[in-house]
Amino acid sequence: MLIQEKLDQAVNVLNETSMDCWLTYARETIELCDPAMHFVAGRDVVWEAIFLVHRSGEKIAILGQGDHGDFEASGLYDRVLTYVQSIAEPLRDVLQELDPQNIGINYSLDSVSADGLTYGMYQRLLKHLEGTPYAERLVSAEPVFSRVRGRKTPEEIRRIEAAALETLEMFDQFAQTIGPGWTLKQISDYMHNLMAERGVGHSWTYEGDPGITTGGEMEAGHATPDDTEVQPGHALRLDFGIKKDGYSSDLQRTWYVLEPGEEDAPEEVREAFRVVRQGIDKAAATLKPGVKGWEVDAVAREVLQEHGYPEYQHALGHQVGIWAHDGGSVLGPRWERYGARPYDALEKSQVYTLEFGIQTSRGYVSQEDMVVVTENGCRFLAAPQERVWLLRF
Amino acid sequence: MLIQEKLDQAVNVLNETSMDCWLTYARETIELCDPAMHFVAGRDVVWEAIFLVHRSGEKIAILGQGDHGDFEASGLYDRVLTYVQSIAEPLRDVLQELDPQNIGINYSLDSVSADGLTYGMYQRLLKHLEGTPYAERLVSAEPVFSRVRGRKTPEEIRRIEAAALETLEMFDQFAQTIGPGWTLKQISDYMHNLMAERGVGHSWTYEGDPGITTGGEMEAGHATPDDTEVQPGHALRLDFGIKKDGYSSDLQRTWYVLEPGEEDAPEEVREAFRVVRQGIDKAAATLKPGVKGWEVDAVAREVLQEHGYPEYQHALGHQVGIWAHDGGSVLGPRWERYGARPYDALEKSQVYTLEFGIQTSRGYVSQEDMVVVTENGCRFLAAPQERVWLLRF
Numbered sequence: 001m002l003i004q005e006k007l008d009q010a011v012n013v014l015n016e017t018s019m020d021c022w023l024t025y026a027r028e029t030i031e032l033c034d035p036a037m038h039f040v041a042g043r044d045v046v047w048e049a050i051f052l053v054h055r056s057g058e059k060i061a062i063l064g065q066g067d068h069g070d071f072e073a074s075g076l077y078d079r080v081l082t083y084v085q086s087i088a089e090p091l092r093d094v095l096q097e098l099d100p101q102n103i104g105i106n107y108s109l110d111s112v113s114a115d116g117l118t119y120g121m122y123q124r125l126l127k128h129l130e131g132t133p134y135a136e137r138l139v140s141a142e143p144v145f146s147r148v149r150g151r152k153t154p155e156e157i158r159r160i161e162a163a164a165l166e167t168l169e170m171f172d173q174f175a176q177t178i179g180p181g182w183t184l185k186q187i188s189d190y191m192h193n194l195m196a197e198r199g200v201g202h203s204w205t206y207e208g209d210p211g212i213t214t215g216g217e218m219e220a221g222h223a224t225p226d227d228t229e230v231q232p233g234h235a236l237r238l239d240f241g242i243k244k245d246g247y248s249s250d251l252q253r254t255w256y257v258l259e260p261g262e263e264d265a266p267e268e269v270r271e272a273f274r275v276v277r278q279g280i281d282k283a284a285a286t287l288k289p290g291v292k293g294w295e296v297d298a299v300a301r302e303v304l305q306e307h308g309y310p311e312y313q314h315a316l317g318h319q320v321g322i323w324a325h326d327g328g329s330v331l332g333p334r335w336e337r338y339g340a341r342p343y344d345a346l347e348k349s350q351v352y353t354l355e356f357g358i359q360t361s362r363g364y365v366s367q368e369d370m371v372v373v374t375e376n377g378c379r380f381l382a383a384p385q386e387r388v389w390l391l392r393f
Numbered sequence: 394m395l396i397q398e399k400l401d402q403a404v405n406v407l408n409e410t411s412m413d414c415w416l417t418y419a420r421e422t423i424e425l426c427d428p429a430m431h432f433v434a435g436r437d438v439v440w441e442a443i444f445l446v447h448r449s450g451e452k453i454a455i456l457g458q459g460d461h462g463d464f465e466a467s468g469l470y471d472r473v474l475t476y477v478q479s480i481a482e483p484l485r486d487v488l489q490e491l492d493p494q495n496i497g498i499n500y501s502l503d504s505v506s507a508d509g510l511t512y513g514m515y516q517r518l519l520k521h522l523e524g525t526p527y528a529e530r531l532v533s534a535e536p537v538f539s540r541v542r543g544r545k546t547p548e549e550i551r552r553i554e555a556a557a558l559e560t561l562e563m564f565d566q567f568a569q570t571i572g573p574g575w576t577l578k579q580i581s582d583y584m585h586n587l588m589a590e591r592g593v594g595h596s597w598t599y600e601g602d603p604g605i606t607t608g609g610e611m612e613a614g615h616a617t618p619d620d621t622e623v624q625p626g627h628a629l630r631l632d633f634g635i636k637k638d639g640y641s642s643d644l645q646r647t648w649y650v651l652e653p654g655e656e657d658a659p660e661e662v663r664e665a666f667r668v669v670r671q672g673i674d675k676a677a678a679t680l681k682p683g684v685k686g687w688e689v690d691a692v693a694r695e696v697l698q699e700h701g702y703p704e705y706q707h708a709l710g711h712q713v714g715i716w717a718h719d720g721g722s723v724l725g726p727r728w729e730r731y732g733a734r735p736y737d738a739l740e741k742s743q744v745y746t747l748e749f750g751i752q753t754s755r756g757y758v759s760q761e762d763m764v765v766v767t768e769n770g771c772r773f774l775a776a777p778q779e780r781v782w783l784l785r786f
Contacts, residue, residue: 028505030598031716035424044598046718047730064730065706070617084706086729107512109520112421119500119515120508120533127502140513205423205437224463313458313477323424325439336479337440337457 002246003076005153006039007059013147014055020100022141024051025121034116036106036145038246038322043070048087048124051077054098062090088128095134103134104141110339113149113327114142146328150319151349157372157381159247160320160351163200164370164382167242167249170194174238175255180393184212184225187238195242203241203248203324210240216361232259232393235269235363241324250324250353251382252368255389265362265388272309272358272365273388279303280354280367280384283316283331287346287354287371287378293317294342296331300356312356315342320351320370348373351381395639396469398546399432400452406540407448413493415534417444418514427509429499429538431639431715436463441480441517444470447491455483481521488527496527497534503732506542506720507535539721543712543743550765552640553713553744556593557763557775560635560642563587567631568648573786577605577618580631588635596634596641596717603633609754625652625786628662628756634717643717643746644775645761648782658755658781665702665751665758666781672696673747673760673777676709676724680739680747680764680771686710686724687735693749694726705749708735713744713763741766744774 010022024036029044037044040051047064054060061068061077068082081090095103107122108114117125129135152160173194178187191210195202202209212225215234230236234257241250254273256265264270279300287296297316304311315332318325329344331352346352350373357366367385371378403415417429422437430437433444440457447453454461454470461475474483488496500515501507510518522528545553566587571580584603588595595602605618608627623629627650634643647666649658657663672693680689690709697704708725711718722737724745739745743766750759760778764771 028718028720031428031505031718031720032426032509043600046597066613073617084730088729107516109513109517111513112424112511115511115513116425117512118505118508119510119512120502120504122512123500124502204439207436224466325421325424327421327424336481337477 002153002155003039003042005155006148007053007076009151009153010040010053010144010148011055011057013144014053017143017147019055019104019139019141019144020102021052021054021098022104022144024106025049025117025125026051027121032118034106035113035149035322035327036116039148041071050087050091052094054100060094062087062094091128092132095129095132100134100137102137102139104144105138106145107140108142110341111142111146111327114140114145146344147347149321149326150328151347152321152351152372153349156247156321157349157351159245160249160370160372161381163203163242163244163247163249164251166198166200166244167240167251168382170198170242171238171240171251171253175389175391178230178391182230183227184214184230185227187212187230188225191238191240201243203243203250210238212239213237213364215363218363219359220357220364220366230257232257233362235265235360235365235388236391237357237364237366239366239368243323246322248320248322248324249370249382250320250368251370252355252357252366253385253389254365254367255391256362257391257393265390268360269362269365269388272360273367275303275307275309276356276358276365276367277384279356280369283354284369284371284378284380287331287352287373288376289348289373290345292342293329293331293344293346294334296346297333297342300354301333304356304358309358314356316356317352317354320353326351346373348375352378395546395548396432396435398548399541400446400469402544402546403433403446403537403541404448404450406537407446410536410540412448412497412532412534412537413495414445414447414491415497415537417499418442418510418518419444420514425511427499428506428542428715428720429509432541434464443480443484445487447493453487455480455487484521485525488522488525493527493530495530495532497537498531499534499538501533501535503734504535504539504720507533507538540740542714542719543721544740545714545742545744545765549640549714550742550744552638553642553763553765554774556596556635556637556640556642557644559591559593559637560633560644561775563591563635564631564633564644564646568782568784571623571784575623576620577607577623578620580605580623581618584631584633594636596636596643603631605632606630606757608756611756612752613750613757613759623650625650626755628658628753628758628781629784630750630757630759632759632761636716639715641713641715641717642763642775643713643761644763645748645750645759646778646782647758647760648784649755650784650786658783661753662755662758662781665753666760668696668700668702669749669751669758669760670777672749673762676747677762677764677771677773680724680745680766681769682741682766683738685735686722686737686739687727689724689739690726690735693747697749697751702751707749709749710745710747713746719744739766741768745771
């Protein structure tokens with residue numbers, strides 16, 4: 001159903017962007033899977049396969065014999081052509097029939113999501129199209145695919161919101177369970193067990209989900225959970241996401257572990273939290289369709305600067321979808337590393353994170369929220385944290 | 394440990410093939426993972442990353458801040474350089490220092506395994522190298538990577554063999570359990586449960602592993618397991634592989650379900666089985682280092698032809714490793730679809746399948762075995778099936 005929705009969306013976007021067709025070309029997807037396959041196919045192929053969406057609304061699949069059965073049964077494609085020895089002939093036939101003036105293929109310098117075609121496959125495609133006018137009509141499908149992937153359908157938003165809400169439940173469950181002497185490794189194992197119990201997956205690399213920092217010695221970039229103990233006097237931060245029904249969450253929350261006699265976190269921790277909250281909330285208030293990603297990022301950076309804190313070394317936010325990092329436009333600074341991605345105008349129904357933190361002497365204090373872009377602004381998909389949560393062992 | 398072994402192997406292969414260095418360039422590998430990453434990194438990266446192996450033996454990683462910690466800890470790389478804003482500068486510095494005359498990168502027209510660099514990343518790489526002589530020194534790393542991946546270390550062979558033996562055990566367990574009225578869907582669910590119980594993964598797409606055919610109406614290419622019942626008088630075939638300790642198996646076995654009063658399979662089924670066995674055994678007898686893949690394939694095809702059966706529409710065998718399809722050289726016909734892969738000379742310590750079948754009026758009768766290439770021939774990794782196994786409901 002989702003794939004049908006995404007294919008229909010693709011037809012609309014082709015018409016909007018004046019692209020004649022979008023061509024996904026893949027092979028052996030269990031070994032290397034073009035991210036576009038999640039939206040145009042929804043299953044693996046072994047042999048070279050072409051999935052072509054035309055602006056007329058027609059959808060054509062060309063598949064090696066053995067791969068074709070399930071696609072025929074799915075009814076997603078108007079025509080399912082099969083081949084045994086070479087895909088070149090049916091591909092040329094289809095293109096000659098449709099005669100597209102431009103053909104979007106999956107490559108992009110800046111967006112990994114829109115860059116699923118390998119260099120070898122690109123060269124194969126050129127070879128298949130030798131002697132036709134079509135090799136010269138190949139263009140990047142990024143404008144099409146990034147819109148198709150970015151604009152979540154109502155069903156996609158429902159799934160992402162469900163993942164976000166379940167993530168908050170899991171934070172609560174964790175906070176009720178953690179006790180004295182727990183190490184980062186134990187926290188990681190605990191969250192992994194919770195994921196297995198609840199039948200949800202990870203939304204980025206398993207070993208690093210959740211990412212955990214505790215105490216003033218540990219910086220935000222801390223990698224694999226180790227034997228460091230969570231101790232009274234620590235700010236403890238979890239960066240955690242789950243995958244549920246194929247869609248992901250990505251949230252950060254911060255706790256403070258009270259020392260004997262303390263009733264609240266030290267002012268240094270509370271102040272850092274307030275500034276992070278203020279930065280995220282101000283950024284959220286500027287976030288609406290048409291605004292550029294870097295403009296939203298700049299708002300949060302300015303709040304940090306006003307309060308004399310160092311800038312964060314990453315983007316304020318990325319899109320969320322089938323993975324925590326969904327590619328496409330980013331709420332990020334105009335650094336080379338982000339290429340053209342911070343310059344895009346934001347669109348309704350995109351889902352972004354808003355995230356950054358401040359290093360304190362008690363630990364890294366951060367927040368990560370998720371918002372969906374609405375007609376005139378944005379909506380938080382899970383209630384933001386209002387103050388540092390307290391733990392008492 | 395395995396990654397250390399593979400990196401050391403890479404240094405040897407660079408010297409053999411007169412390539413100066415092998416450069417893997419990846420980003421956001423959870424979204425799209427260059428197969429080479431399994432051998433040079435063994436974990437995910439978020440930011441653009443370079444893994445460079447030099448023929449001198451030096452290994453250098455360039456990683457975005459946040460990705461570097463685990464690699465520093467692993468000790469796999471002699472130097473771990475980090476960057477915040479752009480990878481271009483440290484990359485240019487390293488290349489200027491090493492001044493390689495050629496730089497192998499991961500692209501290949503024919504081998505999906507050696508084709509992990511996307512077209513967008515290739516263009517980024519050209520951009521990073523602008524104004525240096527190195528853009529013009531980029532070549533395909535396929536000769537290096539296909540050797541590194543193909544030549545299994547003793548530890549890799551041990552793991553593949555263990556996966557193959559466990560697969561045979563699972564076939565036995567299945568045969569002792571199946572009863573009247575079982576459908577293909579039930580068989581698939583049963584095997585999936587067995588996999589979960591034994592804590593092993595699938596070695597190709599989950600929904601299609603095992604692939605199952607039963608009865609004369611069903612052809613080899615039959616896709617998703619459905620409600621078709623296995624009935625007396627059917628030849629039943631499972632194509633099944635598991636992944637254990639990161640390495641895969643891929644085997645096919647055939648049963649015949651006796652009808653009331655029958656003591657053996659009909660002659661048609663037994664004859665098909667004998668011809669398949671003969672084809673595989675003759676092919677295995679010619680398989681040794683130096684022989685070309687297509688020559689081995691041709692032996693089995695000839696056996697079929699001699700007996701008046703139609704040719705199989707695929708290659709006789711593919712390599713097995715981290716997945717059932719491990720890429721690189723193939724024991725296949727010289728069809729366009731296989732590109733240059735059937736022309737390679739076979740090498741010691743590669744692992745291949747030998748597989749084909751014959752359609753009979755009772756069902757598809759096939760075999761798939763796994764062999765490792767030895768000094769002078771090859772060795773079966775799991776005992777071949779000697780006759781059609783009988784089921785009586």
